[in-house]
Amino acid sequence: MHVSLFSVRRFLIIFSIAWLVLITDHALVLQWFGLPWTAAISDSLISNALLLLIAILLLNTFRYYVPDMGQYMSVLGMVVVFTLFWLLISQWLLGLILIDYANYKIFLHKSLIIRFSIAFLILGIIAMIGIIWFNWQDQQKNEERKSDAEKLAKEAELFKLRQQLQPHFLFNSLNSINALIGARPEEARKMVQQLSDFLRGSIRKEENQFITFAEELEYLQLYLEIEKVRFGYRLKTATDVTPEALTWKMPSLLLQTLMENAIKFGLYGTTGEVLISLQAKVDDNYLVVSIENPYDPDMQTPKGTGFGLKSVRRRLYLLFGRNDLIEIHQQAGSFVVIFRVPAEEKIAF
16 A cells, blocks of 8 residues: 555645745744844745755655654654754854844844754654654555565465365266276266366366356356266256356356265265255345255265365455355255355455
8 A cells, every 4th residue: 555646745735835834934023023024034044944954854864764653762862963953054054144134143143042942843743744654654565565475375375275176076086987987988988078178177267266157157067067977867956046146256166166065965875866956146245155965964974074165165264354154054954055255346355
């Protein structure tokens, strides 16, 4: 988050107006004390021009050395040194230029304490503003670096998660192909071709973090064709997707992970037909997708690491910064996973 050019220009305009007001006020006060207008204006211009240069020098010092707000004594000492430096130069220069005005040197000498006090106050305020400004800039840069580092870490973890999605499915498919080669070679060849198309598509999907639900659904069909070769008539699927949901952007390779989980817990350990249903709609600016499969709590579930559901939950968190986008329900005879995808502009990074 960088400071905009407009904000810097506005600050410079306000700063310039404030300095013009200071010059004018300085000249009016000196004239009120009895100095001629020419002497008062000359004194004001010379004194405040030098003070402006000292202020710029002070701010430039803070660009390379920004003391902490707790180092009050060092800041105070720095302001005192800069004020004394200004006072000595301005006294010498004013005495040299305005020497022709009667009693000016006496007036200048008597006003040194007042000049020092006012200059010290102005430089002190500028020093505080400078410290706050440069500390804020450093804080913004640190936050940017932290944000960039977190983004890189998120992207690396997301890439790792997506890379982990395929191997266990690939191993299962190869085992099924191996089992089909002897008994049903035609189906084995068909499954090899479908697996090739599926993996080719997955490589293309890796290039895009987000795709439309229609594209994800098309990719899911390739996966289901492979699984239907494996499980034959036993695997039945039903989809109910609204037209609005088809154009919604969602993380790629999400449906396949959840569908694989549904097939694993719905078909393994059973011998009859199993219906797995998928529903998708847009509700309250969210894509809401539910996947339901039969579930028998008395049946021994297949062993696994639980990577599928964990990876989906983690990906949704990394992308959207929320833990409430996925729900799991075990109802009477069914296992339902519901996940929601916010609009793409609500991505966490």
